[in-house]
Amino acid sequence: MFINDIWSYGVTTNTKKIVAEAQKDGYLLNFLQLDLDEDGLPNWKTINSFVELVRTSTQNNPPDGEMNTPREKLDRLMNAIFLKTFNLRNYEEDPLSAGEILLFTKLESIDRRDQFATRALYLAAPTILKLRGLKGGYNVRRIFSLAAYKAMEGGTAKSKEIKILIGDLFEEENLRNAVHRIWYVFKDARGNPERCAKGLRELADGIYLQANKAAQSQKAS
Numbered sequence: 001m002f003i004n005d006i007w008s009y010g011v012t013t014n015t016k017k018i019v020a021e022a023q024k025d026g027y028l029l030n031f032l033q034l035d036l037d038e039d040g041l042p043n044w045k046t047i048n049s050f051v052e053l054v055r056t057s058t059q060n061n062p063p064d065g066e067m068n069t070p071r072e073k074l075d076r077l078m079n080a081i082f083l084k085t086f087n088l089r090n091y092e093e094d095p096l097s098a099g100e101i102l103l104f105t106k107l108e109s110i111d112r113r114d115q116f117a118t119r120a121l122y123l124a125a126p127t128i129l130k131l132r133g134l135k136g137g138y139n140v141r142r143i144f145s146l147a148a149y150k151a152m153e154g155g156t157a158k159s160k161e162i163k164i165l166i167g168d169l170f171e172e173e174n175l176r177n178a179v180h181r182i183w184y185v186f187k188d189a190r191g192n193p194e195r196c197a198k199g200l201r202e203l204a205d206g207i208y209l210q211a212n213k214a215a216q217s218q219k220a221s
Contacts, residue, residue, distance in 0.1 A: 123197035
């Protein structure tokens, strides 16, 4: 698995450039209304707004490479979203964020399991990003990223591991069950990243709705 070898093998200069761009672009997402299509990806209005932000931002100095094709524009935005979604440390000893590790792996690894897991998480990232900042233990982005780590290792989490990770964050049993399922969506997708991403988006949407319900209940009480 590439994630274990990233320090010994290193990464190419172009990949470092892409990740550096994504880090810089992540700041611009604070000024972007992120509207998604039915497939969970940013719509073209959002993409064009992002491109304009990049071109006029003082962050873009000196200017980065031009985004000439629709694919280049979408990839640039998705890379920034991916890094911002998982801008957290999974383990204290990690010198990079989970997002950096996952993006490096997506861009560099030729391992089939690495490609599947990172591609699926990448496609689901715009939806998972909505969990950022949620109160009451609903910000479970770390669990999504750890599930991807597990999928890259080719294993599945045992119930004991799940309980240790989740602890007593959730009181709602239906939400607890949804979080448990994160670990198994990768396995159930049988190597299909689009199918896996769909399952991850559904889980993230469910958690987001549950968080909003909990917040509304608190206000009403």
